[in-house]
Amino acid sequence: MSELPVFGAGIWHFATYKDRYATDGYGPEVGLLEQIDRAGAVGDLSVVDLNYPFVGFDGTLAEVNAALARNGLRAIAITPEIYTRTFMKGSFTNPDPRIRQQALELMHEATAVAKQLGCDYVKLWTGQDGWDYPFQVNHHDLWNLALDGLKELVSAHPEINFVIEYKPREPRVKIIFPSAARTLLGIEKIGLPNLGILLDFGHSLYGLESPADAAQLAIDYGRLFAIDVNDNMRGWDDDMVVGSVHLVETFEFFHTLRRNGWQGVWQLDQFPFREDSVEAARLAIRFLKAIHRALDVIDDDALAEAQSRHDALAAHRLVQDALLTSMAGLESPR
Known part of the structure; x- marks a missing residue:
């Protein structure tokens, strides 16, 4: 039996959630340090991806580090929140140059935090960069704004990796990085070695890709830096427990990674709205261990x-x- 992979999770897995119906949330608020403690309670997690700024937390970075250490965890990534109300018309592509600059300043600040925590990468989810209506934007200008902003950011920090997490839609009707192929086009145009893709399995499903094919494409271009796994019904980004719907496609995805010798973290990006977050992570990792065994025996x-x-x-x-x-x-x- 080959050695088990490293398992990780987005720290939001252990938060509480709101939507446009349950505006009061699906549970009491969970602070950052408690989220880290919940991640530690899973038992099989080694790394977590942290949002930045640390919303609702007014402590120090030293306190965050201490919480990680007492739970046997390491921060693998920082995800700057460039998708909040301030950036509702975009971050890299906002029509207001002052907001674009504000977004870049936030991303530089988040990168500094990532370096202090010893992270492997900074994750860029550009959910508000895009459009909603025909004729709303000049597509040539929007694309160039995205690439120029990315190049400015990534070139300033050659010592750390950046990843683009693509997604077809939500919150924008059309997100500017919607697929593996278009994201690779942008990355190759920018041409920097420390910019790659984070392939979210659910986003790939939702975008009607074959996740194994998308992974192979990113690997062939040397740009698959990270993955997130979950599941959905293919009509929306449901962020369900991995393997709960698309079992065979999940196996094909990981078989593609194994065949290519890809050695990254197997990371959860799940939103257990109504389920116990610790148990949801444990069930997911139980399934991923079975996938790992299946890869050994096929x-x-x-x-x-x-x-x-x-x-x-x-x-x-x-x-x-x-x-x-x-x-x-x-x-x-x-």
């Missing part, structure tokens, strides 16, 4: 031969054998 030579003939049935027999035997006898989450 007959890759036979699979390659079946794929060389495009024989879907032969391939699926091998996949079913690997998955079902690996999931049998799984320990229940603690």
Whole structure:
């Protein structure tokens, strides 16, 4: 059996949530340090991705570091909040140059925090950069604003990686980085070695990509820096527990990573609105351990031969054998 991967999670997994219906939230507010303690209670997590600024937390970075240390965790990434009301018309692409500058200043500040915490990367989720209506924007100008802003930011910090987390829509009707292919086009145009992709499995599903294909494309260009995993019904970014809907496509995704020797963190990006957040993480990791075992036992030579003939049935027999035997006898989450 090969060595288990490192497991991580976005710290928001352990927060409480609001939507336009439950505006009072699906539970009491959970502070940053308590979120970190909840992540530590999972038992199998090694790293967390932290939002910045630390909303509702008026303590020090030393306190955050101490909370991480007492839970055996490390911050792998900082995600600057460039998608709040201030940036409702965009961050990199805001029509107001003062807001664009404010966004860049926030991202530089977040990068400084990432360096202090020893993070691997800064994650850029440009959810407000895009458009909602035909004729609303000049697409040439919008694209250039995005690329120019990214280049200014990323080139200023060559010692740390940056990743773009693409998504087809929400909150904007059209987000400027909606797919693996278009994101790669922008990254290649910028041409900096420390800018890559974070492939969110659910965003890929929701964008009607095949996540394994999207991962292979990013790997072929040397730009798959990180992944987030979850699940959805393909009609919305539901952020459900990984493996709860698209079990076989999840296996294909991780098989593609294994086949290419990709060694990154297997990171959760789940929103357990109504579920216990610690148990949701434990169940997800239980499933991911089964995927890891299945990767070890699948007959890759036979699979390659079946794929060389495009024989879907032969391939699926091998996949079913690997998955079902690996999931049998799984320990229940603690």
